[in-house]
Amino acid sequence: MDIGIECPHCRQLDLVQSVPALHADGVSTSSETNVYSGVGVASTGLLPVYGIATVERTNTTALARSLAREPARRPVGRLTTLGLLLLLPALFAVVIGVASVATSDNPETTNLGILAGAALLVGGIAAPGLLVLGVAAFRGRRNGRISRGRRTAHAVWHAAFYCHRCGVAFWPMSPAPAIPGRQAFAPQHFRWLVWNAGGYANI
Template sequence: MSGTHDCPGCGRDDRVQAVPAVYLGGRDSVSSRERDSDGDVRTVTRTVTTGLSKALAPVPEPPGMAVGCLGYLAVLVSLGTFLGGALGGKWFEAEPAPAEPLERNGYQLVRPESPFGDPGPPPDLDFLGWISAFALIAAVLVFTLVHRRKAVFARRTRGRHRAEELWSRGWYCHRCGTAHFLDVPGEDRRPLTLQQFRERVWEHGGYGDLAAAQRAVAALDD
């Protein structure tokens, strides 16, 4: 799909394309067959995004979820140590009643000793309970942090509809590697680098300060 007007940089229109079309054209779903840890083959679908599509994104990337994996790991540790301590330490078993002497016909019988000897008291596994508690607290803190990050991101980008309105009126020249606006009040028609285009769009949505932290990669598409 070519543009309907000339690029202000090169003066040609054969490689001018609407920004939304460039953005969506650089996002593909790719499916592949992979083996999991159990050796079973499964189909995995991933979204592959080009650098140009990322540079023209109308909103910042959401906070990463890698820290959430630590929360799930902490939950597994908490459950594992709790079950290990409960089963090995027999935390929930009642105290055994003292053995009463056996008597038969007025004679006291002696219980035979175990051929394996006295097993002794069970091992003290109370430390597993502490590990389980600390792991559970860590999981709660991690999930609270993830929820807070999501809430902050949603609040910061609540004006994304304004940014997308301006973004949808942008054009990109594949020859020059620049973007520009056409017939937008308050915006001139001069060529903009990908970073400048990002700053204009994100400022319109109220989160322009994030453009400095997530800089656009000025890379031309193939």
């Protein structure tokens, strides 16, 4: 079966390119050497400080970004570490509170109000860490959704073409049930269809 890949909008073939090839052309990596200068403090006083660093940057064109097959995944590791570090003061407060109740001369006289106040204090100390861990958990679920739908979205994305003359993306034939073939889409609408096929269009 011969499938034509001409643009459904202009019916031309000369400026049609596959979306994966267009995306590969639009992403490049550059490496630069930057010189830094500043002032350092030493035992003898202020000293000029110079340094050189090699910086690697990934550059993506706006067109390649608009035809991305998935949203960028957000890192979780550092955020989780920060959340756990922020919980340490609350843990120390709990240990100190339990130790003070355990070493009390008369533990039966512990007042309910004192326990409630201690719980509020520990909760207030733990709140920033719990908030950061909540954000990390949200990011982890989001990244998991992207990972689970990536294979399906990639199959849909890989079968698409883009017409540079009309500025539209299309599929010569439908690669999935909800994807119409031989219909032109603006890049943003095309991206939504791909992300929807992967199950992460609304994240």
